[in-house]
Amino acid sequence: MDFLLTLEKMPTWLAEDNEAQYILKADQDFIKLHHLIGRQITIEFQNQKFCAHCGNQFADLFRMGFCRNCFFTAPEAGESIIRPELSRAHEGIEDRDLEYEKSYQLQKHVVYLANSGDLKVGVTRAAQKVNRWIDQGASQAIVFAETDNRFQAGQIEVAMKSYLGDKTPWQRMLKNDIPEIDLLSEKHRLRDKLEGELAQFYSEDDHVQQINYPVQEYPLKVSSLNLDKEGKIEAVLKGVRGQYLIFEGAKVFNVRANTGYRISLSYS
Ligand SMILES: [Zn+2]
Known part of the structure; x- marks a missing residue:
């Protein structure tokens, strides 16, 4: 099968067994990545790049x-x-386009704790929190606070950064080198750090979301594939985690980071 596509962040969802599902959007079709795992696939850069915004x-x-x-x-x-934390739409102040910023910022947000190789804090819109966790390759995540807008969530995130990091250690995530972290007790520990007006946003939702990934075999170390340098990737797909394709031979490819690259994809 042969496809042509311009790369973009892979749409994701969670199946009932908590396994992350991924598709690639080709020009004429959706490619379910689950079906490609264990197969030899070829990705070839077409030497064209398109802006994801203006096209x-x-x-x-x-x-x-x-x-x-x-x-x-x-x-x-x-x-x-x-x-x-730099959101200003709640004050009616424009950054670039107030109408856009209102629709984006003035909606329910969550501050979450996730384990994707280390404990981290992050902010996302409530409606797409699970997609966000999948994009980061998190093994578990829990809602810490629920807010009415993006600014409030940003304030909480800034306060929490004194106690924990906000980065995903992507190499550890791709090696499945995930420490045991009790997210619920971390959440309870951090509750007291939520001071003043921010305390009202603490979430009583203590559900710890587990996320599994369709990976046959994790690499022991990882090296990133670069389409500009290599032009062509030909290897057996071992799995997908976060926004990465994991190939045999410990090679990984960050789909999202290659947004706008025109490629052909084929598999046998
Ligand atoms: Zn552009």
Whole structure:
């Protein structure tokens, strides 16, 4: 089977057995990655890159799959996307496009704790929290606080960063080198750190979400594949975790980081 596609973040969902499911959106079809695991696949860069925002072709993209101009002007790449505490839509203050920022920021958000190789704190929109956890390759996650908007969640995240990190150790995640962490007791421990007005947002939802990934075999060390340098990837797919494809020979490919790259994909 042969497909042509422009790479973007893989859509995900969780099956009933808590296994993450992934698809790649090709021009004419959806490719369920589950069916490709254990098979030889070939990915070939078509030497074309398209901005994920304006759709124009560029020799190089800048960041997040955006061209330089879109990265610095599009509301989808505004300050509050990376740093929720800088959200201003709740005050009616515009960063790049107030209507967009209102619809994005003024909705329920969660502050969560996750274990994706280390305990971390993060912020996301409540409606897509499980997708976020899958994107990060988390083994478990729990809601810490529920807020009415992005700004409040950002305030809580900033406060929690004094006690724990906010980065995903992606190499550990891809080796499945995950420490045992009791998220519920960590949540209870951190409860007292939520002071003043922020305390009202503490979540009583103590469900610890388990997430499994479709991986036949984890590598002992990992090295990243780079489409600009290698042009072509030909290997057996061993699994998918986070936004990474894991190949035999300890090679990993970050799909999301290659947003906008035009590729062909085939498998036998
Ligand atoms: Zn653009």
